[in-house]
Amino acid sequence: MIIGIMKEPQDEARVALLPEAVKTLLSWKVSVWVENDAGSKAYASDHLYQDAGAEIHSRTEVLSKADLILGIQPISETEISQMKPDAVLMGQLNALFNPKLTEFLINNNRTAFSMELVPRTTRAQAMDVLSSMATVTGYKAVLMAADLLPRFFPMFMTAAGSITPARVLILGAGVAGLQAIATARRLGASVFAFDVRQAAKEEVLSLGAKFVDVEGAKEDKGAGGYAVEQTEEFLQRQKDTIHEHAAKADVIITTAQIPGRRAPLLVEERTVRAMKPGSVIIDLAASSGGNCAMSQPDQTVEVNGVRIVGVGNLAANMPQDASKMYGKNYLNFLKLIIKDGNLNLNFEDDIVTGTCVCHHGKPVSSRIVQIHNS
Incomplete structure (x- = not known):
């Protein structure tokens, strides 16, 4: 053969x-x-x-x-x-x-x-090739964000004064999200993470990040570890909570996807416009519809000084x-x-x-x- x-x-x-x-x-x-x-x-x-x-x-x-x-x-x-x-x-x-x-x-x-x-x-x-490649993309997404962000990730105490750590929000705590959390923490950022699956909370906390909780999520043990579609009521609470945290974030990395479906919309246009100029959004779900309303596959879009990077095949950057x-x-x-x-x-x-x-x-x-x- x-x-x-x-x-x-x-x-x-x-x-x-x-x-x-x-x-x-x-x-x-x-x-x-x-x-x-x-x-x-x-x-x-x-x-x-x-x-x-x-x-x-x-x-x-x-x-x-x-x-x-x-x-x-x-x-x-x-x-x-x-x-x-x-x-x-x-x-x-x-x-x-x-x-x-x-x-x-x-x-x-x-x-x-x-x-x-x-x-x-x-x-x-x-x-599981998806998990393997998600490990690569989660890692590279943080390095990409750190390169684009016009400030440091870690806290510094210098003769010129103190530099506060960057605030990073990770949306989705699957394999890519957890690797992004771990990498951002290694770089010294203050990390917050959201996932509809309560089972992800313990893993997020174990990596030193803070878990963003939104009550009332629907879960399915038969979904193979993926998120499932949620009720409209929950989705609105979710968007409001993310909006609140995103307005304070320097970096958002989105990783949420549903197999065979369009990626859930997590970051609305109003949220992007509420973020600080110089902030960065890395959308790892851009090729399946995007978690951010304003992301474009394989393109970088700038809105009011916020750069939105629609990532495609990021794993190819670490061949x-x-x-x-x-x-x-x-x-x-x-x-x-x-x-x-x-x-x-x-x-x-x-x-x-x-x-x-x-x-x-x-x-x-x-x-x-x-x-x-x-």
Whole structure:
């Protein structure tokens, strides 16, 4: 069996697997083909892949010969058509947000796995690419904010007087939010955090931040650790509370998302206009609608001196460690579907089933089935 590692699009610096992962794959009795320069932006040269035992081939060769094609970003429909009929495509296909691609895979009798569909269960934690990449984005978001903010993060006692610490408000205390809290605290900021899930309160406090409480949130233990949609009454109380804290904040980092839905609106236009000039908002949910009413995907907007950064693929700004983490998630998943050098798709395994978009054109993941049948 040949596993093919694809080069990502121009604006993506990560690679699905680094050379260090190749030796593991070879020990499973498979061959590894890598597209020319696939890892160059993650500082992994073709020479390093070859030293690890991989073969370097053109994109056309990898697409047409590989039995399992690994990537991060989706490839085009034209390139999917170049794959072997029984080849398996695997990547972060955004299957819930990209129905056109999902329907193409189904209508063309393809087998595909979308890594963002990995179930949020204890057994699947080691395969959860969303959590891995959220760790990167939470960390980088704080560094970006610190770079843009026209004042210090920590408190300073100087001969010129005292400098008070920056006040940072984190909206959403999932993986990205918790990493943002930890990073902002390391930089010496005074940190406040909000999340609709009361279960997040203990984690927020353990990192040295203050928890912003809004009573009456609806929770769902079956939501896999994500927030769920709330009542209109709660949402208004939430916006009023956030407005009050945001007006005092120097930095806001928003991380709240709901799988398959538009990101919840947390920071209204009136809130942005109430903030101090020089303040910074980093919206990590900009690509799924935005937590801030005025954010734009992959753009920086300035309103009354407040800079709003709509962040897209922030993980690509740290390609080495992001690729290493992504690759480890991949290897842990591949252990489930590769046996004795061949593909063995066990659809009785809830992780395999939950991650599979379609198999020979038939929708498999319950989330895909629901969308396909609606």
